[in-house]
Amino acid sequence: MKIKIVKDSNRLTGDLSKKTCLVIDVFRATTTIPFLLNNNIKTLFISDGYQNINQNWLNNKNYILFSDKKLRKNFDNSPFEALFNDFGFKNIILISKNGTKVINKLREAHNVYCGSFVNFFAMIQYLKKKKLKELLIFPVGNTITKKENLEDNVCAFAYKEFLKKKKFDIKKINKKIQKAIRKRITFKATNKQKEMKLYIDLIISSKTNLTDTIPIIKFKKKYITCEKI
Numbered sequence: 001m002k003i004k005i006v007k008d009s010n011r012l013t014g015d016l017s018k019k020t021c022l023v024i025d026v027f028r029a030t031t032t033i034p035f036l037l038n039n040n041i042k043t044l045f046i047s048d049g050y051q052n053i054n055q056n057w058l059n060n061k062n063y064i065l066f067s068d069k070k071l072r073k074n075f076d077n078s079p080f081e082a083l084f085n086d087f088g089f090k091n092i093i094l095i096s097k098n099g100t101k102v103i104n105k106l107r108e109a110h111n112v113y114c115g116s117f118v119n120f121f122a123m124i125q126y127l128k129k130k131k132l133k134e135l136l137i138f139p140v141g142n143t144i145t146k147k148e149n150l151e152d153n154v155c156a157f158a159y160k161e162f163l164k165k166k167k168f169d170i171k172k173i174n175k176k177i178q179k180a181i182r183k184r185i186t187f188k189a190t191n192k193q194k195e196m197k198l199y200i201d202l203i204i205s206s207k208t209n210l211t212d213t214i215p216i217i218k219f220k221k222k223y224i225t226c227e228k229i
Helices: 029-037 055-059 079-083 099-104 120-130 150-163 170-188 192-205
Strands: 002-005 020-024 041-047 063-067 090-095 111-115 134-139 215-219 224-228
Touching: 002 150, 020 099, 020 120, 020 150, 029 041, 029 079, 029 090, 029 099, 029 111, 029 215, 029 224, 041 099, 055 063, 079 192, 099 111, 099 224, 111 120, 120 150, 134 150, 150 170
Parallel strands: 002 134, 020 111, 020 134, 041 090, 063 090
Antiparallel strands: 041 224, 111 215, 215 224
């Protein structure tokens, strides 16, 4: 299998119709997604902005919003929230500023999957069974500042090494994950309560084998949904 890590989706060129893509946004979109798919929901819609969804959904009690911003009563884009809440078989709208932006650019791809550490081994096993000729891995990073995120790069590298059956140093990977966590805590926490919540999300995001869910993106005419295989 030929594996290419694409760190800048804006430079992606060529025909994607036969390409299989793996999008990685460890903190937090592609970590939150598999947990949502396993937690009593109806349909998972994903979007890179509020302007790209049906505005009537925002006031509909059968739709629950997962977002970093507060429009109304909603859930934070959080793996913890996705794990430990019962959503009563309602529709979920997940809006994120990074992962979903990259996903939106891959509309013409053959298949698009969501990978992270939490479904790492399940995804590895699934991709190996597919016997792909080529795989494009997208460590999302920060699409606004154009900076790379350490945890996304570490995860992408781990997928590539494991799929290529090279020697895999899990201890080295874990050290890099811990470094990424410390960096996130240092630069993002603004108070003790937020720091604790952030830390819990980071701990969940850095764990492997928490779920065997394989999320696949479905591009509809107007919207993007995500389903589990």
